[in-house]
Amino acid sequence: ITVLLTGAVYMMMASSVQPPNKGVPTAQASVRMLDNGYQVVTITEMNTQVETFKCKFQLVPPVDSNETAISGYASDSDVYGVSGQNISFQDRDAGFTVNTGDYFVIDASTVGSDAGDWTFRMLFEGSGGRSNGEIFAVTLPA
Numbered sequence: 142i143t144v145l146l147t148g149a150v151y152m153m154m155a156s157s158v159q160p161p162n163k164g165v166p167t168a169q170a171s172v173r174m175l176d177n178g179y180q181v182v183t184i185t186e187m188n189t190q191v192e193t194f195k196c197k198f199q200l201v202p203p204v205d206s207n208e209t210a211i212s213g214y215a216s217d218s219d220v221y222g223v224s225g226q227n228i229s230f231q232d233r234d235a236g237f238t239v240n241t242g243d244y245f246v247i248d249a250s251t252v253g254s255d256a257g258d259w260t261f262r263m264l265f266e267g268s269g270g271r272s273n274g275e276i277f278a279v280t281l282p283a
Contacts, residue, residue, distance in 0.1 A: 165265050165274035166191050168241075174263065174282045178250035182261050182279060185244070190238040193221060193230070195266050195278070198245065200228065203258040211252065215239055227252050239263075249281070257283030 157228040169186035174180050193216035202208035210218070213220050218282035223229045226248070233242045263276040 155170045163273050165267065167278050168245075168263070168277045170263075170277050170279050172281055174249065174255070178248070178255060180247040180249045180254060180281050181244055182247070183244040184239065184277075185241065187239070187241045187276075190236070190240045191237055191265060191276075192216075193232070193237050195268070196239045197264040197266055198221075198228065198230075199260075199262040199264065200247065200252065200254060201260040201262060202253070208253050215245075247281070253283060254281050257281065 158214045160281075166187065169183050169185050171185050172180060174184045194214055196215040198213060198215065198220075200211040202210060209229060213228065215221060219226055220228055220230050220233060221236075224246075228248070229246045230239075231244050231246065232238070233244075234240065245261070247254055247261070253259075259281040260278055261281055262278040265272075265274055265276050267273050
């Protein structure tokens with residue numbers, strides 16, 4: 142009987158205890174156009190570190206454009222720490238996290254974002270009681 146009661150109490154407690162929703166991380170970013178045709182999106186302030194595999198980026202063209210959006214994760218092998226790609230993520234502390242000071246480099250002349258009005262978004266894909274949502278969005282300059 143004791144085992145049965147203990148099991149029942151455990152089942153009641155396990156279903157009622159939920160992890161707290163920690164919310165979506167927030168950040169601010171700056172963007173600049175370089176003379177060589179690249180755009181750099183730098184995270185200037187972020188309230189918490191986030192694992193690279195939970196950070197999705199989107200490069201969204203203007204609504205009236207025929208271009209298609211580009212998306213991926215900061216942890217993708219063709220994005221993380223590489224050079225010469227259309228979009229790359231540079232992790233300054235090499236901690237496999239997205240944090241203040243890290244930056245994305247966009248080959249604007251190849252992608253077409255050098256025409257202006259493109260939007261760069263970073264999204265959080267949460268787990269373990271965290272919500273999904275936008276971390277930041279910036280409009281890319283011409």
